Structures are given as structure tokens and as C-alpha cells.
Amino acid sequence: MATNSNKSIFQQLWDRKVPQYLGTYFAVGFGLLQFVEFLTKRYDLTNSLVDKYLLIWLALIPALVIVTYFGSQLQFKSSTLKWPKILVVMNVIAAFLLGSLLFNETTTGQTSTIEVVDENGKSLTAVVPSLNKIKTIASFQFRNLTNNKENDWYGVAFSQLLQHNLDQRPEFYTNSVYTLNTYHNVMGLPSFVTPNVGLEREIAKKSRNDFFTDISYNIKDGEFEFKGNLYNTRDGKSISELYAIGEDPYNAVDNIKQQIFDNIPNAIKSTGKQMNMPASSLVTGNLEALKFHTLSRMTFYNDPSALEETLVLDQKAVALDPQCASCHFWIGDVLYGLGRKDEAIASIKKSIKYGKSLPERMQFIPKEVLYQITNNIDAYRKLQEMRKKMYPYEFAPYQALLGMYRVEYGNESGKKLMREAIENGNVEKGLLALYELQLVDEEYEEALQSLERLSAEFPDRDEDRQKYANIYEKQGNLEKAKEILLREEALDPLNTKLQAKIATLDFKNQATALAYKRMDDGLKQATTLTDSIQFMWYKSYLLELSGQVSASLKTLAEYEKYTTRLGPINRILASTFSRKALMNQSISREEQVEKLITDLSRFSSENESFYNCFVNINAIQNDYKMTMEMEKFRTNCRREYENYGKGYDTYFDLILAYSDRDYKKCIELLEKDNSKIQSLIGEKDFISNIYAKAGNLKKAQEIMKKEVDQKPEDPKYYYQLAFLLENENPKEARKYLDIALQYWQHADPEYIPLQRAKVLSQRLGEKQIRL
Numbered sequence: 001m002a003t004n005s006n007k008s009i010f011q012q013l014w015d016r017k018v019p020q021y022l023g024t025y026f027a028v029g030f031g032l033l034q035f036v037e038f039l040t041k042r043y044d045l046t047n048s049l050v051d052k053y054l055l056i057w058l059a060l061i062p063a064l065v066i067v068t069y070f071g072s073q074l075q076f077k078s079s080t081l082k083w084p085k086i087l088v089v090m091n092v093i094a095a096f097l098l099g100s101l102l103f104n105e106t107t108t109g110q111t112s113t114i115e116v117v118d119e120n121g122k123s124l125t126a127v128v129p130s131l132n133k134i135k136t137i138a139s140f141q142f143r144n145l146t147n148n149k150e151n152d153w154y155g156v157a158f159s160q161l162l163q164h165n166l167d168q169r170p171e172f173y174t175n176s177v178y179t180l181n182t183y184h185n186v187m188g189l190p191s192f193v194t195p196n197v198g199l200e201r202e203i204a205k206k207s208r209n210d211f212f213t214d215i216s217y218n219i220k221d222g223e224f225e226f227k228g229n230l231y232n233t234r235d236g237k238s239i240s241e242l243y244a245i246g247e248d249p250y251n252a253v254d255n256i257k258q259q260i261f262d263n264i265p266n267a268i269k270s271t272g273k274q275m276n277m278p279a280s281s282l283v284t285g286n287l288e289a290l291k292f293h294t295l296s297r298m299t300f301y302n303d304p305s306a307l308e309e310t311l312v313l314d315q316k317a318v319a320l321d322p323q324c325a326s327c328h329f330w331i332g333d334v335l336y337g338l339g340r341k342d343e344a345i346a347s348i349k350k351s352i353k354y355g356k357s358l359p360e361r362m363q364f365i366p367k368e369v370l371y372q373i374t375n376n377i378d379a380y381r382k383l384q385e386m387r388k389k390m391y392p393y394e395f396a397p398y399q400a401l402l403g404m405y406r407v408e409y410g411n412e413s414g415k416k417l418m419r420e421a422i423e424n425g426n427v428e429k430g431l432l433a434l435y436e437l438q439l440v441d442e443e444y445e446e447a448l449q450s451l452e453r454l455s456a457e458f459p460d461r462d463e464d465r466q467k468y469a470n471i472y473e474k475q476g477n478l479e480k481a482k483e484i485l486l487r488e489e490a491l492d493p494l495n496t497k498l499q500a501k502i503a504t505l506d507f508k509n510q511a512t513a514l515a516y517k518r519m520d521d522g523l524k525q526a527t528t529l530t531d532s533i534q535f536m537w538y539k540s541y542l543l544e545l546s547g548q549v550s551a552s553l554k555t556l557a558e559y560e561k562y563t564t565r566l567g568p569i570n571r572i573l574a575s576t577f578s579r580k581a582l583m584n585q586s587i588s589r590e591e592q593v594e595k596l597i598t599d600l601s602r603f604s605s606e607n608e609s610f611y612n613c614f615v616n617i618n619a620i621q622n623d624y625k626m627t628m629e630m631e632k633f634r635t636n637c638r639r640e641y642e643n644y645g646k647g648y649d650t651y652f653d654l655i656l657a658y659s660d661r662d663y664k665k666c667i668e669l670l671e672k673d674n675s676k677i678q679s680l681i682g683e684k685d686f687i688s689n690i691y692a693k694a695g696n697l698k699k700a701q702e703i704m705k706k707e708v709d710q711k712p713e714d715p716k717y718y719y720q721l722a723f724l725l726e727n728e729n730p731k732e733a734r735k736y737l738d739i740a741l742q743y744w745q746h747a748d749p750e751y752i753p754l755q756r757a758k759v760l761s762q763r764l765g766e767k768q769i770r771l
Contacts (some may be wrong), residue, residue, distance in 0.1 A: 012069075021068045022061070029057045052099045059095035063088045110268045111170075116389050119367075119382035126390040129171035131425050133268050134393050137260075138209040138233075139163045141177040142226070143194045143216035154217060156192060157283075157294040158226075158253060162213070164282040165257040167359040168275040171268050173394065175207055181301060183207060185530050185566075192298055197231070204233040205460065208428065211264065215242055215256065217249075224249040230260055239263055249287070250280040281357045284327065289320035293327050300334075305564045307334050325355035329366045336373060337568040339603040345374065361391055368400070375606070375643055392424040402433065407647035407680060411437055428458055435467065444471050466498060469505075476710040478509050496522065496531040500538040507542050508711045510742060515542060533562050541579075545714055547747025547754050549583045556580065570603035581615045585624045587750045594627060613637035617652075620659050621686045624752065630659065651680045663694035685720040692724055700724050708736065715743035719757050726760065730767045737761055 036053045066084050112128045139162045142155035156177050163176035181191050183203045189195055195203065197214050204212035215228030225245045229238040240263035244252035257279070261267060284290050296313035299306055311334045317327040332347030351366040364387050371380035381404055388397040398421040406414040415437050422430035431454045438447035448471060455464050466488055469481040482505045489498055499522045507515040519539040526532040536559040543552035556576055563572050577600055584592040593615050601608040616633055619626045626633070634656065641652040650669060657665040670690060681687060684707050692700035704721040712718075722737035740757055747754045 016069050018065055018068045021064065025061075025064055033057070056095045056099040059098060060091065063091040063095075066091075114389060116386045117382075118386050119371075119379040124386075127170055128390065128392065129268060131393065133171045133266065134425060135172050135211065135264060135267070136209045137166060137172065137174045138180055138200070138204040138207060138212035139166070139174050139176050140180060140200050140203075140213060140215075141192060141194045142228075143214070145216050145218040151219070152192065153291055153294045153298065154249070155194065156298060157290050158215070158217065158249065160294070160297075161250070161253045161279045161283060162256060164359055164362070165253060165279050166260065167361060168277060168282075169261070169268070170361070170391070175209060178297060178301065180207060185528060188528055191302055197236075201231065201233055201236050204231075209233055211239070213242070213260075223247055224252055226252050226256060228256075230263060239265065250278060250285065253279040275360070277357055282359070284317065284321040284324040286321040286324075289317040289324055289327070292317035292320070293324060293330075296327075296330065300330075304566060304568045307337050307568060310334050311338070323354045325351045325353075325358055325366075328354065329369075332366075333369070337570045337603065339570070339605070341373065341604060341606060345370065348373075361394070373604075377644060393426065395421060395426040395429045398426065398430070399433070411441055428454065428461075431457075439470060439474055442474065444475065447471055463495075463497070466501065469501070473505065473508075474710060478505050478711055481505055482509075494525070494527065494531075496526070496534045500534065503538065503542070504713060507545070508713050510739065512542075512546065512743065529562060529565060533559055533566070536562070544579065544583055545743070547586075547715075547744045547751040549587050549748045549751060553580065553583060570600075573600050573603070577611065578614065578618075581611075582618050582622075585615065585618060585622070586752050587748055588625065588752065590625060590627050609636055610640050613640050617655050620655055621681075621683065622752075647680065654681075658690060661693070663690060666690045667694050667696075685714075685716055688720055688724070697724060697728075715740040716753055718743075719753060719760070722757075722764075723760060726764065726767075730764050733760075734764050734768075737764065 033050070033053060037050055039049075066088050070084050110130055110133055112130075114126050114128055116124050116126050118124055139159045142158040144152050144155050159177040163174040166172040166174045177192070180203055183189075183206055184191050184193075184195075186206075187199070187203070189199065194200075200212055200214055210233055212231050212233055213228060214231065215226055218225045223245055224247070226243065228242045230240050230242060231238055240259065242256050242259050244255040244259075246252050246255075284293065292313050296310050296317065299313060300310045311331060314327050314331045314334070318324055318331065321327070328347045329351035332344040332351060335341075335347060336344035348366050348370045352363075352370065355363050355366060364383065367383055368380060371377075371383060381401070384397040384400045387394070388401065391397070398417055402414050402417060405417050415434055418430045418434040418437065422434070431450050435447050435450040435454070438444075438450060448468075451464060451467055451471075454461065458464070466485060469484040472478075472481040472484070482502060485498060485502050485505065489495070489502065492498060499518060503515040503518040503522075506512075506518065516539070519535055519542065523532060523535045523539070526535060536555055540552045540555035540559060543549075543555060556579065560569075560572050560576060577596060580596055581593050584590075584596070597608060597611045597615070600611060612628060613633070613636065616626050616628045616637070618624065628636075638649070638652055638656075641648040650672075654666055654669045657663070657669065667690065670687065684703055688700045688703040690700075691697075691703065701721070701724050704717060704724060707717050708721050718736045718740040722733040722735075722740065725733035725736070737757060737760060740753075741761065744751065744754045744757065
């Protein structure tokens, strides 16, 4: 029989049941961990209790191992084996001491106080409410009972004042009439007309608000009288009646705010330290200035192209109240849209200067816009990092940081960021973004799990059923994807995105005539402006892929024309620039590309250099003619791309190496930062081309074969694979080339990819004759 001295340490541990006891310890401890988390959330206890418990639980493991190993030998009356006893006592003391000293955040049980660093390196203190205390409210336009349409602006202004008033408390996230109006067009409702309570509830549901207000106002004998209700969106029941009357409407809005604070369920108890500025200090205390500012906003929302009229109205407002921060911000926004950048920056800086009385969350907006238009990427990022910590339940900072994280650290960091957003309550938007990232990385099982969770938590999101089709589509199973979409079409035949998606699947499946017919039918049947412009966008895109550049540009011009009713022209031109530039390059119209840059530079002259760099990078990637001299391109564009932060400089180095025919360096850069650079390149045929020119034909073919197996929408992928197979397998090359030529049968004669395909077709024909 073996003695203890002959046994290994692992055998001795097993004989004394140390692993067994450790397993039990972990199982029980994990159960207690979940119980502590439940108590923390249920009774608004500090989150640090979970951290303290976890620390003590793990820190006591050495003591458990010692006690289990020595067992009865550790009786305290025994004089033997003193050192293990001392270690156990020291371990227990150290564990509880660490637990008491660490993770001591300041908390009221309802909020936590944290330290943050702003974009200038200054330390600040912020109060973060518990997740279960967050309140989302839809503050609808107040209903006008004065029988005078000219008083409608009051209802819009009061909605904005109430939003600002409520949002002074960090646990309140309020949507005013301006945000809620975006749902009006989708539902076929007129803008700035208060819907009935039933439709208000529907809009509140769609905009993910837990509560909503329906308030009317009247003006009698110089007094404003407000009557209404605060409703629970879930069941549509009134939580409390709201009432206020007085000569000063600002005081009345303050009164309504307090009634909401007092009656909304599960509210944070007032400490007297929360920000509680009067409504008169939040936008403007001058009623006439408030009128001009509100009319300015209404004018812009009704007609985003009416920039001059919008500007004049807000200038009248600041003439009456030079300290109106919101007025200065929107003046800056309009001036930027008119191409008057320096004046825009001056106005936005005034907004920041006078915005100290605004709810703290709103003070981020003018700063982030300033950093964007001055291209201060570092300050912009630091601002968003701070915003994320101070307002972890707001999705905007996560969304702002996502692109930066992906370029700098790859897709995995983007997924981690979205999981953080989800943990902090941004479940819907976070899951949607995570799902998209998982699709990009071909993590189909994980994407399916994200969708299933999304459907379980938001069963009213009918559109999520369509996203199951994306998983099959990405794997090349177009028949299964279309089957899902056709079932959805039967339930929702007027769904624009659904129609466009089915048309895209038909296009991918080489049924181009069917795809165009569906688009044309959709345009004829469209019932809203939003539906019409979406069909125009998708149709122009399919025409672009088919090489019908002139027809695509014509449709895109129609899209721009109608979209100006929904947004300012400068933003619309910026959104269509890359497509128009690439299409004109593809038919050798370099002079038209230069005109596009000139037109867009009227609104933001400082970006002219970037636009020039962008189109020349397009030219290099697609082997089109460049419009810049190479030396100028090297100097100017390197500086331009470096300004956009980490990742962009590596991408530019890759483009330069490709233009210099240094394909070995291209491969080194590509494989060193694969996921980061590919998120910027996007086009797999370019990546395949790099490997082919570097001599790795097998790798190039693998990339394109994988893309073709998934049935891409871009015919250039079929051409690229045919080009790579030309010498190795001409018969197979002909098969793929014929698919590309079928797509391009109606392409413009000067379309460069078509011309290249015809040359390849001739070479393959000659090879066939020789065989």
C-alpha cells in the first residue's frame, strides 16, 4: 500500500477530498452570488456589494484548501501544526479587510457617484442612477384648445420645455415633439399635429418610452391653463392627472414637472441636491424669443431646405435673448449647412458658453458637433468616453465609439462595447448592432442567439423576423431567405424595406428583371414620401451594380430632389457623394467627379482635401484613372487620413504600397491588422487582387470562391473569380464570366468593368479555339 510520501500532491489532494469540497464551494458560492445580485437590484442596494462578495468569496479559497487538506489536525486546542492555523486566520482577516476597503463607491442605494475625466483632462464627479430607476418619457406636443391656429407653436415649445425640465434629473430620458415627429411620417400622420391618445401610446411604444404625457392648454383672461395626464405606455392607464394654471407659462411647466416627479412610479427619492433649474432658464425666459426659436425649429422640420428662413427666425430669437444656448446651437447648425463654417463654429461656441444651465446631458451635443466639424477626433473620442460613463443607459456614445473601436482594435472590441451597452440597458439597439457584427464575422449561431433574445424581449418587433433571412442569405441560401421574406410579405405587403430586400435577393439570384419590376411596382404603390425615396435609393443601387450608370445617376438625382424635404441639402449631398463619385469614375468622367467635389465643398470647404483623397483611393483600389499627382496624393492624403485616428494611417499605408506595387508589404499590413483594415476596405475583390499580384493565386481564389458561393450582389466578384481562373481552368472561368456579363448586358458601353470583361471573354475564346 502506498504511503502519503510516495503519492503525488494531486493524489493527496484527491484523497483528502479537496477538489470535491472546492466544487461544492464554487457551486454554493455562485448561487449566493446570484442571490446578492438579486437583492442589490430588488432593494436598490449599492452595486459594490456584489464586487465585495465576489472578492471575499475568491479570497477565501486558500483558507478552504488548507482546512480541507489538514482536516481534524487543525483543532485549535492542539499544539501541533500551528502554521496552517495562522495562515487560515490571516487569510480570513485579509479577505474581509480587502472586502471592506475596496469597491467603496459613494452611493445612496439609488445612485452611484463616480469620477470621470473630461476631454481636457479635468476630473469631474457625476451621479449615475441605478438601472431600475431609469424613466423614459414621451413629452408630446401640448394640445391647443385656444381655437387659434397661430397659437400652435406654444404646444411645441411647452413639449420642449417639459423635456428639458425633466431631463435635469439623470434618471429621466425624455423625448420631445421634435424626436416624436419622426414617427409621424412613418405612420402617415401630419407633422406638428397632436395625435389622439391611442396614437400617442403607439408612438410611445415604437419610440421605447415607458410613459407619455397628453396635455392640453388654453389661454383665458391672460392665464394659461394646462390639463392632462401622465400615462403608462404598457397598459395605457393614467398614472396621474396633471393640472396647472397661471399667468406665467414657465411656472406652470415647472409645476407639471414636479407633479410628474411626485407621481411617477418607483422614482428616486428627492435629496434636494438634484439639479432643479426653472423652465425659464433652460431655453429662453423671453416668451417672444421662445416663439421665434420654436417657429425656426418647426420651419426646419417641415422643410429642411428652408435654411435661410430658419436662420432668420433664430437670429430674431437671439436678438431678444443673446444668451439662448439652443438658439445659438441651431444657428450654428444652419450656418454650417449653408457653407459658412467659421460663423457656424462661432455660434456653436456661444452655445457651449451659455449652455451651462441646460440639463447636463444636453451640454454634450454642441461640444461633440464642434469637435466633429473641427476634426478634433481625439477630443471627440474622450468626450464620448466620458459621456458613456456618466450616461451608461444612453446608446448614443456607444454608437459614436463603435466605428473607432472597430478600426483601432478590430470587430471583437466592437462586440465587447455592444455587450457593455446591453448590460447597461441598451438591449434593443445593442443587440441589433451586435447581430450585425456577428454577421460580418460569419458567427451565424451567435447572430441567431442575438436575434432570438431580441425577439423574446421585444415581441412587437415584427421586422426582426426578416433578419433571420439575413443569416441564410449570408450563407448563400437565397431560396430559404426568400421563403422567410415572402411569408413576411403576406403579413405586411406594404413594407418598403421588405419589398426592397426581396428584390435584392432576386437580383443576387440573377433574376434582374424580376428585381426591377418589384422596385417599379413598389414606387407606384408607395403611400408616403419615406417609402418613395427608399425605393429610389434601392433601385439606383441595383442599376449601379448592373453598370447602368446613367440610369442610376438619374434615379439618384430624383432621390436627392425628394429627400431635401426631409433633410438639409448638404447632408444629402454628403450621403450620396461616394456612390456618385465611384459611378462617374467607372465611366471615366473625371471632370464630373471634380464637379461633385466642388459642389460639396461649398458647404464644407475644409473637407475638399478629404474628398479628393477619397476618390483617388477609389481609383487606386479599382484601377481607375487618378485625378491627383502621386506625390501630392502621398503628402496631402497621408496627413488627411492620420487625422482620423489609429487604423486609418495603416489603411493609407496599404493603399500606397499597392500603388507602388509593393504587394509583399500589402500582405504584411493586411495580415497584421486584418480585421481592422478590412473594416475600412470592405471590398473583397480588392483584397483578392492583392494576394493575386503578390503571387499567392490560391489564396486569392479562395477569397473570391467563398464570396461567390455566398451569391454576392456585386457582379464584379464573378468577374474577379473568372480572371483568377483564366489560365488554370478556362472552362470554369467562362462560367463565372458569363454570370457577370449577364448582369452587365444593359450596362453603359463606357462602363470600365464591362470593357474589362469583354477583353477577358475574348482571351478565353482564343484559348478555347487553341484547345
